[in-house]
Amino acid sequence: MLDLQNVSKTVDEKPIVNQVSFSVQKGKSIGLIGPNGAGKSTIVKLISGLEKPTNGLIQLMGKDVQQWSVKKLAQHTAVLTQEGLSPYPITVFDAVLMGRYPHLGFFQREGKKDFDLVEHVLETTGLTAFKDQMLDTLSGGERQRVAIAKAMVQQPQMLLLDEPTTFLDIGHQKNILNLVKDWQRRDGLTVLMVLHDLNLAAQFCDELILMNKGKVVDIGSSEQIIAKETLEQVYHANPEIIRHPKSNIPQILL
Amino acid sequence: MKNRQSKLWIWFPIFSLILLMSMSLSVTLGAANISWQLVWQIIFSKIPGLNLFNQASWSASTETIVWDIRLPRVLLGAVVGAALALAGAIYQGVLRNPLADPFILGVSSGASFGAALVFVFGWQVFWLGQFTLPAVAFLFGFLSLLIVYFLSRVNNKVRLETIILAGVVVQSFVGACLSLVLALSNEQLQTIVFWMMGSLALTDWSYNQIIFPIILSISVISTFFIKELNMLGLGEEAAHHSGVSVQRTRFILLILASIITGAAVSVSGAIGFVGLVVPHIIRLMFGADYRVVLPLSIIGGAIFLVGADAFARTILAPREIPLGVVTAFLGAPFFGYLLRRAKRGYF
Ligand SMILES: Nc1ncnc2c1ncn2[C@@H]1O[C@H](COP(=O)(O)OP(=O)(O)OP(=O)(O)O)[C@@H](O)[C@H]1O
Ligand SMILES: [Mg+2]
Numbered sequence: 001m002l003d004l005q006n007v008s009k010t011v012d013e014k015p016i017v018n019q020v021s022f023s024v025q026k027g028k029s030i031g032l033i034g035p036n037g038a039g040k041s042t043i044v045k046l047i048s049g050l051e052k053p054t055n056g057l058i059q060l061m062g063k064d065v066q067q068w069s070v071k072k073l074a075q076h077t078a079v080l081t082q083e084g085l086s087p088y089p090i091t092v093f094d095a096v097l098m099g100r101y102p103h104l105g106f107f108q109r110e111g112k113k114d115f116d117l118v119e120h121v122l123e124t125t126g127l128t129a130f131k132d133q134m135l136d137t138l139s140g141g142e143r144q145r146v147a148i149a150k151a152m153v154q155q156p157q158m159l160l161l162d163e164p165t166t167f168l169d170i171g172h173q174k175n176i177l178n179l180v181k182d183w184q185r186r187d188g189l190t191v192l193m194v195l196h197d198l199n200l201a202a203q204f205c206d207e208l209i210l211m212n213k214g215k216v217v218d219i220g221s222s223e224q225i226i227a228k229e230t231l232e233q234v235y236h237a238n239p240e241i242i243r244h245p246k247s248n249i250p251q252i253l254l
Numbered sequence: 255m256k257n258r259q260s261k262l263w264i265w266f267p268i269f270s271l272i273l274l275m276s277m278s279l280s281v282t283l284g285a286a287n288i289s290w291q292l293v294w295q296i297i298f299s300k301i302p303g304l305n306l307f308n309q310a311s312w313s314a315s316t317e318t319i320v321w322d323i324r325l326p327r328v329l330l331g332a333v334v335g336a337a338l339a340l341a342g343a344i345y346q347g348v349l350r351n352p353l354a355d356p357f358i359l360g361v362s363s364g365a366s367f368g369a370a371l372v373f374v375f376g377w378q379v380f381w382l383g384q385f386t387l388p389a390v391a392f393l394f395g396f397l398s399l400l401i402v403y404f405l406s407r408v409n410n411k412v413r414l415e416t417i418i419l420a421g422v423v424v425q426s427f428v429g430a431c432l433s434l435v436l437a438l439s440n441e442q443l444q445t446i447v448f449w450m451m452g453s454l455a456l457t458d459w460s461y462n463q464i465i466f467p468i469i470l471s472i473s474v475i476s477t478f479f480i481k482e483l484n485m486l487g488l489g490e491e492a493a494h495h496s497g498v499s500v501q502r503t504r505f506i507l508l509i510l511a512s513i514i515t516g517a518a519v520s521v522s523g524a525i526g527f528v529g530l531v532v533p534h535i536i537r538l539m540f541g542a543d544y545r546v547v548l549p550l551s552i553i554g555g556a557i558f559l560v561g562a563d564a565f566a567r568t569i570l571a572p573r574e575i576p577l578g579v580v581t582a583f584l585g586a587p588f589f590g591y592l593l594r595r596a597k598r599g600y601f
Contacts, residue, residue: 050494074497081491088487089542098485102497106478134541147492154496 001026001158001190002047007056009042017042018214020056026157029184029191031205033198033225035235038211040194044162047192048079060158074102078151082163084144087136092127092146093118095135099153118153125149125179141172148179159183161193165200173197177204199251202226203244210234226250262546269553276557277332280564281324285571288320296320322458330457330465330521331563332556335528337469337518339555342529343536343547344476344511347483348504349414350490356515356529359417359508360398360424365519366450367428368394370435373442373449385464388520395516398424403508411501414490451576452525454563461521468517472510473552479507483544525559527581531589532558538592558585 002024009017017039024030032040045051047058049065058065060076068076078099085095100114122128125145135143144164151159159180165173181204183189195201201208202222210217210225212234218225231252232238239252281293296317341356349358356362368390371377382389402424406416436443482503485493494500515529532555533547540546562580569575 048495070494070499071497074495079495085492086489090484098496101481101485
């Protein structure tokens with residue numbers, strides 16, 4: 001689905017992403033973890049076409065991302081960032097409807113099919129009650145849910161998330177990630193998400209990529225990555241590692 | 255969605271009707287007293303093949319006043335008002351800045367400078383004739399925009415903060431050139447200053463014939479970008495992720511807005527406040543959705559300027575007040591009132 005080969009990004013002579021290679025299989029969910037400044041957001045920007053790599057090749061479905069038009073790319077990938085959507089005074093319905101944009105021709109207007117899809121997605125994300133409320137009157141968590149709904153309406157094959165849960169309380173964190181998980185199971189969505197919370201990353205991702213100083217340190221299952229020595233080296237913290245009582249997944253205690 | 259659309263279906267006809275009424279009312283105003291029925295009779299009599307009133311019940315001079323003097327002026331007012339308000343709405347959306355107005359990127363400074371040069375040197379490009387002034391003004395306005403745009407282009411990207419700052423820089427530089435020309439000019443000083451304050455006096459049909467097609471076609475083209483304008487409102491990156499080519503869309507919209515600004519300024523001078531205030535008034539009344547803001551700003555701007563011009567030429571008749579003075583006089587207090595009344599942030 002997604003394939004990065006020796007991708008580097010240099011800004012002002014400073015390498016911020018350095019020789020990164022990894023690939024993501026269709027239907028998998030990959031967690032991108034690492035300390036501040038590791039280059040995680042830069043990777044997301046490179047994949048979503050916001051920035052160009054200095055070197056290397058990023059292929060989406062076998063084709064160089066640079067060759068995709070912005071619109072074509074948006075038909076296949078949706079992105080959710082920490083900032084989410086600006087509090088712009090339009091209704092939740094209209095904001096979610098904008099997810100249909102990449103599927104419409106220049107002169108084409110949204111039709112019944114699009115409206116029905118939006119209604120359906122609002123239902124799945126529990127936003128039906130907010131339908132006519134203005135985006136700028138929602139809380140940060142609610143707005144993030146609108147962003148997820150907008151991404152769903154976009155019907156991508158791949159979803160990129162950059163710290164989507166940063167501003168959310170634990171309930172909403174879990175809620176957003178569950179929405180993504182269900183979506184992944186239902187439609188075979190491919191997910192690449194940047195998460196700071198290693199416990200959530202271990203629980204919600206099939207595989208983890210650990211980055212540090214622009215480089216990939218390790219790729220593997222949570223069993224492999226959430227290990228005392230690795231984390232000490234990279235994060236300069238010495239966490240205790242325990243097992244989740246229900247799922248037996250490794251979790252950390254600071 | 256649906257209620258938004260219906261809002262437009264209700265208000266667009268109402269606004270259009272108000273515009274028609276204010277235009278015909280404005281034609282009746284002036285030294286010669288002419289009823290609005292007569293105004294419409296004269297207009298209809300001009301439509302070929304339509305002989306509703308075959309024996310003319312009005313004098314030739316009345317016809318001249320209505321058809322050749324007042325009507326072109328009122329129409330030009332409507333067109334210029336529509337253009338400035340549309341440009342303002344686009345600039346505010348693209349630059350994501352509530353203080354943006356059609357002049358923020360230096361178009362009007364450039365146009366004024368060009369106009370001043372024409373006045374001072376008495377340029378007359380022979381094949382342009384009386385259109386030398388608007389043509390030169392337009393050219394200079396557009397040049398200023400291009401300078402601003404390329405000043406703010408770094409690595410093929412234009413950042414919003416940079417473009418606004420570049421606008422300030424170019425505006426002050428061109429402003430200084432303009433002041434220099436003003437200082438060196440003698441008897442033309444008053445003409446230039448009056449031109450800069452904006453006026454619709456001395457218009458005939460020929461100005462309308464040039465500017466009307468430009469503004470009509472750009473209004474239509476800009477409605478194709480309503481979706482994009484709304485999406486830019488959700489943030490630049492969010493728009494990119496939803497498939498909008500942000501840089502290209504922005505460039506096209508800025509060029510469109512600047513062409514209409516340049517066209518409007520070149521025939522009527524730099525009439526301030528319309529482009530800033532009208533889109534905001536529409537937003538305060540109907541929300542920020544560009545599907546409503548754009549069409550209603552166009553009509554609203556036309557209404558506003560037709561009204562302001564009627565004011566400008568009647569209130570101290572036979573003297574005329576500069577139009578820019580009237581727009582600020584009427585616009586600022588109304589805007590202030592709406593701002594105080596608004597319950598929440600709306601931009
Ligand atoms: N445009 C830029 N110019 C200069 N340096 C940059 C630029 N963009 C990113 N960097 C640098 O590149 C490094 C990686 O940034 P990036 O945002 O990808 O980190 P991150 O892993 O997402 O960090 P965080 O966890 O804090 O979000 C940082 O040190 C940052 O300062
Ligand atoms: Mg980051």
